[in-house]
Amino acid sequence: MRHEALVEVRTRAGIADPEGATIEAALPALGFTDVNGVRVGKAIRLSVEAPDEDSARRRIEELCSAMLANPVMEEVSVTFERSPAGAGGSR
């Protein structure tokens, strides 16, 4: 069964995110004084062949530690899209 997933890779909490900070610093000039907490990450879409969503998630987590994220500075969340069991969601 094919599982479509969205992997979000983001800077770990507590680690400076210069890109997010630079965007946030530009916001007041545009009148967005009510926006804060800007963090920039990456969104990666992929699909995995797996018997069920749990195995798909395990497989994606393996891929994340092997390549998609650097655990020294990044963390990930995985969301399934159009989950066949209707049990999607991030963890």
Place this chain on the structure above:
Amino acid sequence: MTVRVAVVVFPGSNCEHDVVESVERLGGRAEVVFHTSAALSGFDAVVLPGGFAHGDYLRPGAIARFSPVMAAVGEFAAAGGPVVGICNGFQVLTEARLLPGALQKNAGLRFVCAPTALRVETSASVLTKGVEPGTVLELPINHFEGNYLADPDTLARLRDEDLVVLRYLDNPNGSADDIAGVRNPEGNVVGLMPHPERATDPLTGGTDGAVLLGALLAAATAGQPVRL
């Protein structure tokens, strides 16, 4: 005997010829080795040069780490052979987990290209063997992702075990603990953000890089694991 240095080239590397030229100016023999090569036999030292390996896609070094040559670099390092990663090469070595920590975007999101003063912190590395700790060198830096970071335990270990090779005198990029270069515990694997190969000719900006690359050639005794 002439020291043979392999200069590894990934698609997107761009400092390999500077490394070749500086190594040869210092009396070594340098050879460009493509990233698809799976063997590094016959070489006395390996340099991973600067550039944008595999376009820096995903993260600098993240794809390069899986190039066939990196398995050979890992074996070469495990056997005690000298391995030096400069700039993007340093990023590749951290991604390959041959060195601790990671290199993040510069604080202030600035690409920094400038001569930089650095202090040699230890002589227990292939790049600084015989160089007095405290020696100040001026070397160019040229990077966007040179902001060194590691978790607090790793930073404490780097300090306690003398694993920091170079520190910035005036931190240009937000690096934790002013770190510009680190080594592995054995001292045969070193990564640094500054470019010693761009400072080996008085015509093009000083010769302080020759101190480091000269030490590397001296430490790379033909065919023998490095003893520090």
